[in-house]
């Protein structure tokens with residue numbers, strides 16, 4: 207194992223995140239997964255949208271594209287299509303991925319393009335200071351839901367699995383070992399992988415919903431989560447941790463490469 | 474001696490052939506009339522030459538994908554029309570800010586909104602300049618023939634590579650869909666983006682080392698490990714809130730195109746030497762206006778035609794030079810008055826400027842335009 211700091215841009219510190227933010231924990235898991243696989247850091251590109259979580263690539267030593275809100279996946283799709291040799295990793299927030307970027311998410315799953323996406327789900331729009339997102343549980347409070355959120359939430363694993371992703375898992379900032387393992391398996395999968403990292407935002411979600419400070423929120427995740435059992439998906443009652451999809455299907459850029467070869471375009 | 478070969482091509486087809494000639498190896502798009510042939514032909518031709526085509530889920534995604542592809546060092550293009558051009562705007566701004574060379578083709582149809590999908594119009598001229606928010610450089614080429622569709626597409630790639638900026642190739646439905654015999658040259662100059670020295674891994678991706686406002690651009694995947702953002706950034710590509718660095722960046726982005734504006738700006742002139750009545754028209758309207766100018770001359774009126782071939786930057790100095798004998802400038806256009814605003818700004822009261830506007834979704838016919846121009850001159 208390399209020193210994880212070797213993957214970081216230490217000169218970019220201090221970071222912009224609040225005390226107690228879960229983003230650093232998720233980055234740590236991602237770095238350890240990259241390290242465990244020995245990915246060539248020269249051939250690995252990080253792509254993100256806009257949000258607190260999307261600032262992560264700015265602290266990591268890779269080629270990185272910090273794009274527009276919700277659009278990380280189509281930028282990443284262009285990178286992967288134009289140069290399929292590259293490992294392409296997308297880091298996104300729950301609003302970035304599931305609201306403004308929701309359409310791109312289902313189409314990336316459908317294509318099964320070889321991109322690994324880590325969605326940091328802190329249940330809220332952090333960067334814009336606490337409005338509800340498609341992952342804010344019903345009944346919770348947000349700056350745009352002071353009477354309680356009446357929206358229902360997406361279950362990202364079900365959404366991505368149904369849309370065709372070939373590796374889908376969920377862990378949390380409490381379940382760090384699983385998180386690293388799932389990201390690692392996502393990176394190994396030749397196809398679209400979505401790993402949801404349930405995270406905490408003490409500043410905007412925790413405080414308004416009286417969930418306490420960061421340690422209290424970690425505890426809250428611990429007490430409210432359960433391991434996935436085949437067929438049981440009570441995501442609206444509990445945080446279901448586990449692997450939901452792990453299968454093989456044709457990968458998009460490989461299929462295109464085969465088309466090029468068939469037409470003699472590789473000569 | 475350059476040899477010439479003649480092809481019979483549709484405008485959109487010529488665009489794709491020009492793009493391939495320029496080295497396009499990636500196309501992302503979403504179908505929309507009257508631009509769809511560009512996607513269709515790209516999907517047929519690209520894999521044959523080892524390039525890649527993808528039909529994305531919408532125009533926002535298409536714009537994002539071509540920027541992503543260009544970051545790997547590949548020449549990339551997208552094509553769209555009206556509603557799709559509107560959707561692309563945010564990411565066009567990203568390409569301006571992150572300085573990513575890409576070509577965006579926009580075939581104008583009647584708007585606003587879904588408008589008249591198959592009818593010609595020229596209502597997006599200002600959108601090509603100011604469609605995305607914030608101060609930003611803009612280069613927009615306007616072909617008015619099938620041959621120009623071919624050659625201007627090559628030029629669009631060349632300019633985008635040279636200036637590290639998105640370039641818009643815009644014309645109206647008529648030029649995109651008509652067919653003409655095209656004589657192509659054997660040789661066209663092809664420009665490639667500047668790159669940092671191989672192995673210069675401490676390279677600063679937004680440092681203007683050459684003083685021309687255009688920093689060299691590395692491709693992803695070669696070890697440079699550089700960061701690119703749409704946030705205001707420093708020379709290393711990292712977000713900054715520094716007022717000085719922000720202003721320096723925005724001024725450089727403007728400077729890199731502005732300093733060469735007169736070289737980038739092109740135009741054509743017809744019977745302009747001693748013209749007292751100057752028609753200014755672009756795209757398909759310039760073809761009708763040429764007939765009108767010729768007929769007016771035949772009838773003893775000293776008329777001429779000035780056709781901008783780049784809309785942005787506008788051939789400002791050239792137009793001024795051609796107005797020495799002008800009594801009246803007449804601007805016919807397929808909208809309710811957009812080109813005329815730029816012409817008025819340049820003419821600045823040195824003579825009168827009259828607009829002939831048409832927004833019915835139809836072309837000007839020669840007789841119709843002749844009568845309107847003659848009417849305006851007679852006033």
Ligand SMILES: Cc1ncc(C[n+]2csc(CCOP(=O)(O)OP(=O)(O)O)c2C)c(N)n1
Pocket residue numbers: 256257258259260275298299300301302303328330331332333334339
């Ligand atoms: C097109 C557009 N709309 C809105 C915004 C404002 N905005 C910035 S970040 C953000 C939400 C971020 O929330 P999320 O994706 O959950 O990430 P987090 O900040 O919580 O990590 C919004 C709405 C924007 N930058 N661009």
